[in-house]
Amino acid sequence: MKSATPNRREFLCVVAGCAAAASSGSCGDLTHSGFFQDRFRELSRAEIDQVLIRLEREHSERFGKECTVTATEPREDVEFGYALDISRCIGCRRCVQACVEENNQSRSPELQWIRVLEMDERHGIDFHYAEPYYDPEQVPQDGYFYLPVACQHCKNPPCVKSCPVGATWQEDDGIVVVDYDWCIGCRCCMAACPYGARHFNWKTPGISAEEVNPDMHYLGNRPRPVGVVEKCTFCIQRTREGRYPACVEICPVGARKFGNLLDPDSELRYVLEQKRVFVLKAELNTQPRFYYFMG
Amino acid sequence: MKHSLAFCLVFAPLGACAHHSGDPPVYEGAFASHGRNIEVVVDPQAVLLPPPPFTNKDIFPCVECHDPDFLEPDAKRRDLGEPHDGMFFNHAGERIWCLDCHDTEDGDLLRLSDGTTIDLIEAPRLCGQCHGMHYRDWQAGVHGLRTGHWDGAKEFLPCSSCHNAHDPLFGGLEPLAPPTPPEVTR
Ligand code: SF4
Numbered sequence A: 001m002k003s004a005t006p007n008r009r010e011f012l013c014v015v016a017g018c019a020a021a022a023s024s025g026s027c028g029d030l031t032h033s034g035f036f037q038d039r040f041r042e043l044s045r046a047e048i049d050q051v052l053i054r055l056e057r058e059h060s061e062r063f064g065k066e067c068t069v070t071a072t073e074p075r076e077d078v079e080f081g082y083a084l085d086i087s088r089c090i091g092c093r094r095c096v097q098a099c100v101e102e103n104n105q106s107r108s109p110e111l112q113w114i115r116v117l118e119m120d121e122r123h124g125i126d127f128h129y130a131e132p133y134y135d136p137e138q139v140p141q142d143g144y145f146y147l148p149v150a151c152q153h154c155k156n157p158p159c160v161k162s163c164p165v166g167a168t169w170q171e172d173d174g175i176v177v178v179d180y181d182w183c184i185g186c187r188c189c190m191a192a193c194p195y196g197a198r199h200f201n202w203k204t205p206g207i208s209a210e211e212v213n214p215d216m217h218y219l220g221n222r223p224r225p226v227g228v229v230e231k232c233t234f235c236i237q238r239t240r241e242g243r244y245p246a247c248v249e250i251c252p253v254g255a256r257k258f259g260n261l262l263d264p265d266s267e268l269r270y271v272l273e274q275k276r277v278f279v280l281k282a283e284l285n286t287q288p289r290f291y292y293f294m295g
Numbered sequence B: 001m002k003h004s005l006a007f008c009l010v011f012a013p014l015g016a017c018a019h020h021s022g023d024p025p026v027y028e029g030a031f032a033s034h035g036r037n038i039e040v041v042v043d044p045q046a047v048l049l050p051p052p053p054f055t056n057k058d059i060f061p062c063v064e065c066h067d068p069d070f071l072e073p074d075a076k077r078r079d080l081g082e083p084h085d086g087m088f089f090n091h092a093g094e095r096i097w098c099l100d101c102h103d104t105e106d107g108d109l110l111r112l113s114d115g116t117t118i119d120l121i122e123a124p125r126l127c128g129q130c131h132g133m134h135y136r137d138w139q140a141g142v143h144g145l146r147t148g149h150w151d152g153a154k155e156f157l158p159c160s161s162c163h164n165a166h167d168p169l170f171g172g173l174e175p176l177a178p179p180t181p182p183e184v185t186r
Helices: A008-022 A045-063 A094-102 A158-162 A188-192 A246-250 A267-274 B120-130 B132-139
Strands: A068-070 A080-085 A115-120 A144-149 A168-170 A176-178 A215-217 A256-260 A276-278 A290-294 B003-009 B036-042 B109-111 B117-119 B146-148 B154-156
Touching (some): A080 A267, A094 A115, A094 A246, A246 A256, A246 B146, A256 A267, A267 A290, B109 B120, B117 B120
Parallel strands (some): A068 A215, A080 A290, B003 B036
Antiparallel strands (some): A080 A256, A168 A176, A276 A290, B109 B117, B146 B154
């Protein structure tokens, strides 16, 4: 609907039109057509397809290998959930590395979506005593347990509410996503997230052609521009195709479980019904879909 | 209504696709709590044994030494002599010994408490006799590693791929590098 006052897009068109004229059609990491793209959620399927073709071309050129960018939609009757067995996790950080490789996180500067916290058994889950920089010769260490933390994909996500431009939202299958082309980098969501799950690209993410994962999703692991926020997407490019997330498949102790909360036969429902389960910072009423349990 | 899920058990390589031919053995005592009934299907055609702990060349196969034609089986519980010195046992202390799991006649077979002998690759049935909770969790995909599809075909590993049956506690690992702390600027 058109309003009498110019909206953001029209305003940007004027401003960027001048800028584009002066800088031969590019603005930072964004190309001319990327800059003028509307917000993802308002694009028609035909427009989305155009965007995907453009992104595929840009990424393939940049990395010198064929990249595919999909925008597979949520399935009906699917609500994703995640469960992590803290009685099994040994804190080996294999999941962190698998996540970086799968999701095209910046190698330099380093950016990681999963943070494994070493927790002192004497204090239990008290983040005051959490140590992310532990580096012994071998894990697990006596007297400690390990608590990997990434986006909790809350049902009541404070980050989504805090975004002034609507660049982050919750999809119908529960995945909280970011439109990297709409994010203005204000970092309100980072302040709002009680789990420290969102990360900001202070510099252009450094990924080499050998490192890049060419199977990309628009709302997932496609390379991000500088100045935007990113976070775990439950490996949207894999899970929307029916596969397990990369962290689930790498964990040497099988501590990570993923599935459909609406399917009574899923591993997730088994965990919720049979195990002792808790969520982080339950008192904040964020209602995470990421459950921790003791197997 | 009971829902029946059949899973293929693929040992290695991970991600390989199981194919069914003939009549694959089905684990008995299909898991029936939680309102469902899971049959765990082992397809010997699809099985490629990785080197799990029990295939340590010094001790496997058992018949290399325990050839019934040359060595009379002795079922008496006793301290094992010098030939077993290189083997390390740390499983339930003194409470169990070889023939609680291995068949007396053919050490390369496992023997269930009811006398049924099973192949080594069906070890979960044997382990599940004592570790019932873990067996149930494993069948439901909650104990141990699963790969593949959350909504379809899955591959999962049997007990002995992660646990050495003679020393089953999962050992430690060297952790990967810690994250770089943020730069402190003053
Ligand atoms: S890979 Fe598994 S065991 Fe290792 S830190 Fe991650 S969750 Fe824990």
